[in-house]
Amino acid sequence: MTTLPPLPMTRPKLTALARQKLPCSPTTIPRSQLIKEKDDIDHYLEVNFKGLSKEEVAAYRNSYMKNICVDMLRDGYHKSFTELFALMEQWDALREVARVRSLFWLQKPLEEQPDKLDYFYHYLTRAEAAERREHFEDVYNNLYALACYFNNSEDKWVRNHFYERCFKIAQQIKIDGGKKEAEAHAHMGLLHEEDGQLLEAAEHYEAFHQLTQGRIWKDETGHFLNLLACKSLLRTYRLLSDKMLENKEYKQAIKILIKASEITKEGSDKEMQGEASYYLGLAYLAVGEHETALRALNTYSQISADLDDDLSLGRAYEAIAKVLQSQGETTEAIKYLEKVVNIARNRFQSLDIVRASTLLGDIYNEKGYYNKASEYFQQAFDTTVGIMNTPLMDETKVHYGIAKAHQMMLTVNNYVESADLTSLNYLLSWKERRDDIEPDPVVGEFRGCTVEHVSRNSEHLEELRGFPNDQKNET
Structure with missing residues (x-):
């Protein structure tokens, strides 16, 4: 989960007490203790705060979540209240489904998590205020802050909700040349990729790539957005090609991998180009085009050697050995597999040793050299x-x-x-x-x-x- 700085919120004394004593407390308080605390509260109010209004007393007695909602409505943030209320209903519905299925149903209700309620209140109200002034970039930034805060396994659906909102708002930002729109397409691509919707993910990543072409934009970590777009497309195209090869759609798989290979050349990243050549070589091997497969895999091995990447070089040699074995060139295949074993042994890659040794054993066993x-x-x-x-x-x-x-x-x-x-x-x-x-x-x-x-x-x-x-x- 992305760590955000503490919110600059000052709470009055009553709100601070309510946060400690009422249902937002992390511990379950017995009913008898609640009744006793209510009496203590009434006595405390009578002695120390005789001039308090009924609203102030209610704010002290109500749950923290209810106080948050009341504050939103009192301050005129009706859209924020509506969105928060809808999210709370969805939160409870998902917890109920998970409870029935006995999956992660122990996650606490939202009303028992005051920190999350604070983030909702702070950023939703700021986003609504910015939207009234038509400062759409500020709207985007506040919604994106919420998406980052909820970027964890339990609350990923909340993150996705704000990714979708960011995407809609980004369409209205015209002063940054399309940078926010590009970032929003990247987030939507990730959302669909995680859900297994690869075609939809590819569409968003393609838009992300198109918007970043010729730009020197960087993300908050200093990485070029265009390079990230190329990597995202390569990853998605590879997953798509795997499915196509499983369905024996060989031409479509090769076509999309060729497209990926062309895109990776824009990023000037040799490692990425090598990976594209590797997957393309495997696709050609699957359709029986051995010579073309060898050319692609030799490109991958050359790039790996130039980068001094022994692990990638071993993977290239193993793939080349499979192609040679398919061509009947068993002696050459054995030489490459022995190189794989040596590289794996020097790099302490036990699984690679097992895989290459098993392939060598299969070759000798098939030929009768037991x-x-x-x-x-x-x-x-x-x-x-x-x-x-x-x-x-x-x-x-x-x-x-x-x-x-x-x-x-x-x-x-x-x-x-x-x-x-x-x-x-x-x-x-x-x-x-x-x-x-x-x-x-x-x-x-x-x-x-x-x-x-x-x-x-x-x-x-x-x-x-x-x-x-x-x-x-x-x-």
Whole structure:
């Protein structure tokens, strides 16, 4: 929640006492105590304030919320009262719905939160006064202050209410060249994006981008609004493209990502341009346009290397490896995945190690090189054990178990095919132990070397020569 400075409000003594004693108090006061306090109040008023009017006595006895509303009406802020009253009704309705669903219904009623009532009174009345004078920029600033104050998970709907009001007021501000209107479009885009209304969000972000083109406007944190518009559009377009790819709307997804890539060039932000190239490359990979995908991903890897961003470079290499694997260039894909593992290990990125090692294990397992597959699956499994990630641990354990079974199958097959007494003894011994079966170090001159040695050498030769296109078994 955005922290705002304390409100410059001075309360008379009675109002201060009412804030402490009546329902706006954070603690629940028993009825007997309230009756006793009422008697004390009457005695206090009779002794010390014999000249008080009935209105002043009522103000002392009423709840803080009621006093706020009465003050608004007494001072002529009827629009502020109407808006506050509508918000209080909506607040109670939402609490009731949440109570029925047993979700966050413990949030206190608005009348028990005097600080929020103070902010409502202070900024709503100031906004109404500015609107009477047609000082729309002041109206916007006061409403935006309320939106910032209620920018938290519990009160987000209140924030959205004032975002919408800011948007309507911003249309009437003509003296700032459209800056407030641009900011209002950004807020509305965020509102729709959080609600999952991506098309509506994109429309507002596009208007935000159009209004900030060629401008050097900055927000309160010093960031250029045009750069923020480009980032917001890239994020929204990416989310839209993901949905389009899920629905197999490939042309539309690529079209919108190309548009995003063009927009990011305006921001002169290399990291943002690299991300746009990355998502575009993945989209081309999804439709099978491998060469185009490689060009986009190579652009991303080059930008990542120029920025010395190892994490992004690892992500680029992993995507390039997937493209190469789809093209059947398995040897090149393995080289890129090994680079990913090295980068991840140097940067202590355990999840990246698990993902790349699993991909390497899948490649070797698919090609029938089960020794190598087992090695990488074990690496993935050991990493998940180190980070205590149970779901990933279970998944990699299954991969590792399958590879070990394949590896064991090769050794058993070789012993069976040998059909000599020594091999049969090894098999019988293994059946009794049911642990890892080890190849016989010296079975006879007809083998010339151990099964494991032959397997290891054959794999090494194949890695040097490159994988064949068709699947090869180690048997």
